[in-house]
Amino acid sequence: MLLCSMALLASCDSYLDIEPKGRAQLKTTEDYLGLLEEVSPNYDHAFSLNLCNEASWYKSEDLKNYTTPLRSAAFFWDESYDRAGVTINETLYNNCYSRITNYNIIVSNIHKAEGPQEERDLAMAQAKIMRAYNYFFLLNTYAKPYNPATANTDHGIIVRERMFESIEEPGIQQSVGYTYDFIQQDIEEAIPDLPHMALNAFRPDKTFGYALKAKVHLFKREFDQCIQACIDALAEAPAGNHELWDMNREYNSYAPQLKMAYGTDRAIDDPMYIGINSAIENIWKNGITKGYDSSENLLYQFGTTYTDPFPMYVTSAVLNLFDKSDLRELYCIRYNQSHETAPEGDREFASQGIKWNPAGMRLSEVYLMLAECYARKGSPSDIATAMSYLDQLRSKRCITASYTRLTASTAEEAMRHVREERKRELFMTYNGFFDLRRFVTEFNEPQTKVFEGKTYTLNPGSHLLTFPFPLKAMQTSSLVQNSK
Secondary structure, three states: OOOOOHHHHOOHHHHHOOOOOOHHHOOEHHHHHHHHOOOOOEOOOHHHHHHOOOEOOOOHHHHHOOOOHHHHHHHOOOOOOOHHHHOOOOHHHHHHHHHHHHHHHHHHHHHHOEOOHHHHHHHHHHHHHHHHHHHHHHHHHHOOOOOOOOOOOOEEEEOOOOOOOOOOOOOOEEEHHHHHHHHHHHHHHHHHHOOOOOOOOOOOOHHHHHHHHHHHHHHOOOHHHHHHHHHHHHHHHHHHOOOOOOOHHHHHHHHHHHHHHHOOOOOOOOHHHHHHHHHHHHHHHHHOOEOOOOOOEEEOOEOOOOOOOOOOEEOHHHHOOOOOOEHHHHHHEOOOOOOOOOOOOOEEEOOOOEOOOOOOEEOHHHHHHHHHHHHHHOOHHHHHHHHHHHHHHHOOOEOHHHOOOOOOOOHHHHHHHHHHHHHHHHOOOOHHHHHHHHHHHHHOOOEEEEEOOEEEEEOOOOHHHOOOOOHHHHHOOOOOOOOO
């Protein structure tokens, strides 16, 4: 695709400064629209999955021996390890700013493109909403979690609002509050001209625009605005052909065959049934497919690789949240460890047929945001509304015959259900790390876990909740380091 890799010529803030070679080739609206989509839209956030206690590793000894130091420092919540000193370059940082460069080219120059006005409007809207998304990713990785009391003084990230005027023009590190304001401005300006249905799952549509608007409001604790944006997203969803995936469809197709052939649709916990277990797992892990273009995906983006989260190891802390009716575990998680060297109780994400969308957004997030906002309101009717939104999602994730609806009598109980459901629905995506940051900051919650008999603690004010800027970015800009 035209100029997909142009920003790889530079690093760090330079990604926002270097005028791409071949820019003169951008003449038509179609040329500019080509800048919106990458061959591999990766968001490398693997170590954040270790930090939020959703991923471990297939070799416990590698974790203990710091074979990959940044993974181990994250997994063990090791504040003494000098992450900033060894983070020379950062794929996530570079990729996000590379994309932002493309979006800024569109924003600054699309008015000169040859083509219909509606295509210029479309390019501008999609560039702004994707620019907002990438700044949201950067901000929630490399800056402190949002705190309304300190957001306008907390150091944020470099924000480029347009294409550069001069190659010497320095990037300015804005505050967390300023950056959120800029993100929200981009979203508001983009939504009216976003299409009802995008060209494909890798380009944003109007439902995604409303969902991202809701998510930013949620992270800023603007809960009434979040509710309204979620309602707008659900109202728009049919126009974009978006609906929740009912996982019972596939279960009702395969389970009767398995029960007829083997007498069960589940692996049998006895070594003598190893052959049967393999056959059963093969159906669930390979027979069930959900592609990039699934109607549930509002925007599809890759994780560290295009196969993520396969074959990562999921921690027992997450697995213990699933009950036997939950099809997310049945379809995606191995029955037993495939490596006995992994931490006890952890098992492998094994589905390659289900595209998990580790760095994009799914329609299920809208239901989860609505459930959270109403749970926070706390009145009996609001709690009932929160449980209703959870039920609409969970009823499509669990076997109908054995599904039990969640109930809550207090706001605290409702919020616990919401947070656990977010863990179940969004596990092995960037949401686990982003949620960890916002919840421990807002509620001042220390986190604890036990590994091989030893208890580890992550404090709410830990610098581990913010990833350090890479050294190359520090050397080519006036950035103030946000972490250690």
